Amino acid sequence: MAKPSAPVLFFNSLSKKIENFTPIDPERVRLYSCGPTVYNFAHLGNLRAYVFTDSLRRMLNWKGYPVNHVINITDVGHLTSDSDTGDDKMEAAAHKAQKTIWDVARFYTEAFWSDLKNLNIFNPTIWSIATDHIEDMIAFARKIEEAGFTYQLDSGLYFDTSRLKEYGLLAGHREAEGVGRIETVAGKKHPADFALWRRSSPDEKRQMEWISPWGPGAPGWHLECSVMSMKYLGEQFDIHTGGIDHREIHHCNEIAQNQAFTGDQQKTGANFWLHNNFLVDRSGKMSKSKGSFLTLSTLIEAGIHPLAYRVLCLSAHYRSELEFSPDNILAALTRLKRLVIAVGQLKKKVQKKVVADGEPDWLRAFDERSFSKGAPLDYQRGLIEAPLKKEALAILERFDQAVSNDLMLPQALPLLEETLGNKKLQPEEQLRLIASMDMILGLNLLHLDRASLNIRPKNASLQENNVLALLEERQLKRKEKDFAASDAIRNRLSEAGIDVLDGDPLGWEWRPEWNA
Ligand SMILES: Nc1ncnc2c1ncn2[C@@H]1O[C@H](COP(=O)(O)OP(=O)(O)OP(=O)(O)O)[C@@H](O)[C@H]1O
Numbered sequence: 001m002a003k004p005s006a007p008v009l010f011f012n013s014l015s016k017k018i019e020n021f022t023p024i025d026p027e028r029v030r031l032y033s034c035g036p037t038v039y040n041f042a043h044l045g046n047l048r049a050y051v052f053t054d055s056l057r058r059m060l061n062w063k064g065y066p067v068n069h070v071i072n073i074t075d076v077g078h079l080t081s082d083s084d085t086g087d088d089k090m091e092a093a094a095h096k097a098q099k100t101i102w103d104v105a106r107f108y109t110e111a112f113w114s115d116l117k118n119l120n121i122f123n124p125t126i127w128s129i130a131t132d133h134i135e136d137m138i139a140f141a142r143k144i145e146e147a148g149f150t151y152q153l154d155s156g157l158y159f160d161t162s163r164l165k166e167y168g169l170l171a172g173h174r175e176a177e178g179v180g181r182i183e184t185v186a187g188k189k190h191p192a193d194f195a196l197w198r199r200s201s202p203d204e205k206r207q208m209e210w211i212s213p214w215g216p217g218a219p220g221w222h223l224e225c226s227v228m229s230m231k232y233l234g235e236q237f238d239i240h241t242g243g244i245d246h247r248e249i250h251h252c253n254e255i256a257q258n259q260a261f262t263g264d265q266q267k268t269g270a271n272f273w274l275h276n277n278f279l280v281d282r283s284g285k286m287s288k289s290k291g292s293f294l295t296l297s298t299l300i301e302a303g304i305h306p307l308a309y310r311v312l313c314l315s316a317h318y319r320s321e322l323e324f325s326p327d328n329i330l331a332a333l334t335r336l337k338r339l340v341i342a343v344g345q346l347k348k349k350v351q352k353k354v355v356a357d358g359e360p361d362w363l364r365a366f367d368e369r370s371f372s373k374g375a376p377l378d379y380q381r382g383l384i385e386a387p388l389k390k391e392a393l394a395i396l397e398r399f400d401q402a403v404s405n406d407l408m409l410p411q412a413l414p415l416l417e418e419t420l421g422n423k424k425l426q427p428e429e430q431l432r433l434i435a436s437m438d439m440i441l442g443l444n445l446l447h448l449d450r451a452s453l454n455i456r457p458k459n460a461s462l463q464e465n466n467v468l469a470l471l472e473e474r475q476l477k478r479k480e481k482d483f484a485a486s487d488a489i490r491n492r493l494s495e496a497g498i499d500v501l502d503g504d505p506l507g508w509e510w511r512p513e514w515n516a
Pocket residue numbers: 034035036037038043044045046047048049241242243244245246276277278279280285286287288289
């Protein structure tokens with residue numbers, strides 16, 4: 001366990017209060033995050049949810065806790081509406097693409113994993129795939145049925161929410177706006193009741209179908225998260241995460257299922273329920289159902305490094321809305337570039353001073369591969385932080401307080417710049433501080449270099465070396481005071497999607513132009 005430090009506090013959606021976090025078992029924090037429905041590419045909003053869970057897990061590891069993290073992949077059962085109406089998202093996507101659901105699921109799961117890698121998000125301890133757990137789901141639903149919490153309709157097996165003393169705790173109460181909004185299915189006793197099993201109708205031809213005691217069909221979407229979280233993390237675990245759109249229905253239903261299954265209406269599945277707010281753009285919540293949406297590939301194709309999006313996410317607290325705009329993402333890219341260039345300069349100074357050849361040991365300890373399995377980071381922190389003196393420790397303490405206080409990353413992030421600008425610190429101390437903080441921020445600052453950040457926009461009609469040659473020519477014209485020629489070059493670059501930055505103190509002379 002790391003040395004005494006700020007207590008970890010989280011806003012718990014269950015109590016709607018900030019609470020002190022103590023793990024059920026200090027030897028292993030158990031964390032479950034609702035995963036994506038793999039019927040399309042993840043949009044930037046979806047990815048915000050996973051930057052959040054990754055930061056959460058990194059913070060817990062940094063604080064000395066080992067973390068057992070499970071994320072599911074929903075490849076079955078999710079309808080276009082969170083209640084039990086609308087099309088099955090996976091079936092509809094497969095029909096449209098004229099592919100099998102399995103092919104669609106595999107394709108978008110891999111695309112999702114690739115996005116996570118580009119965002120420097122660690123793999124969880126377990127990826128649990130919904131369709132690998134159908135037998136478990138049937139057994140779980142049977143137990144709920146035997147306990148008398150269900151009723152059957154032609155369309156399937158339904159959960160009777162009136163059997164619970166307190167359904168909808170997360171949403172506020174039973175008739176809370178979210179719960180009351182649910183559209184109804186014919187025969188349901190209460191609008192909030194939900195399907196545990198959706199029976200295929202005789203005239204329906206579904207690609208994904210399993211035999212069950214309630215006829216052929218597919219599990220209701222909410223079932224998988226109860227089943228897989230309990231299977232891998234136990235009946236009551238530490239933290240459950242998801243976007244706030246899951247708070248009113250999906251998570252209320254998970255809790256209802258957990259309580260019916262265990263027979264204990266005090267149990268809530270997880271002690272802490274944490275919800276990230278939305279990424280929004282001018283038209284509101286970024287959403288797949290809107291048709292066109294932004295993905296990480298959209299950014300990369302525009303010449304924007306994916307970690308600029310991580311910087312953007314870190315700049316807002318996870319419980320606040322975050323606005324996406326071309327200006328915001330380009331500002332985040334500039335911030336990332338400035339950090340990378342400054343850390344690169346620092347690294348050169350340190351390497352020259354400490355050893356003539358090769359990296360010092362503590363820098364080698366900063367290898368993300370060695371801490372990507374959910375293990376605590378005590379050993380790495382020990383090596384990195386051991387020689388820090390008062391001034392540096394004071395910054396580290398402020399960083400600790402920010403990250404421990406309900407993951408206040410927008411307060412933690414500027415401490416990078418503060419460290420880099422602090423003249424009282426030795427370069428080595430600065431670099432050690434950055435290394436420690438980046439274990440949570442995940443910006444890969446010690447390994448990125450300036451060249452890797454200059455991604456040429458896909459549509460740019462110029463090659464990288466042409467850009468540089470034109471920039472040099474422009475500098476020459478400016479020196480010769482031939483401003484007409486220099487402006488002409490600027491315009492030419494602009495037409496090619498390149499925005500020239502004059503007077504950039506770090507000498508990063510261009511950035512992609514982008515108008516989404
Ligand atoms: N705009 C957003 N901002 C932040 N998180 C979001 C946003 N939209 C969805 N999420 C979260 O992304 C995660 C993955 O969601 P999932 O793949 O089920 O999305 P979806 O419901 O298909 O997407 P959409 O809501 O766009 O149709 C969930 O935790 C969800 O709450």
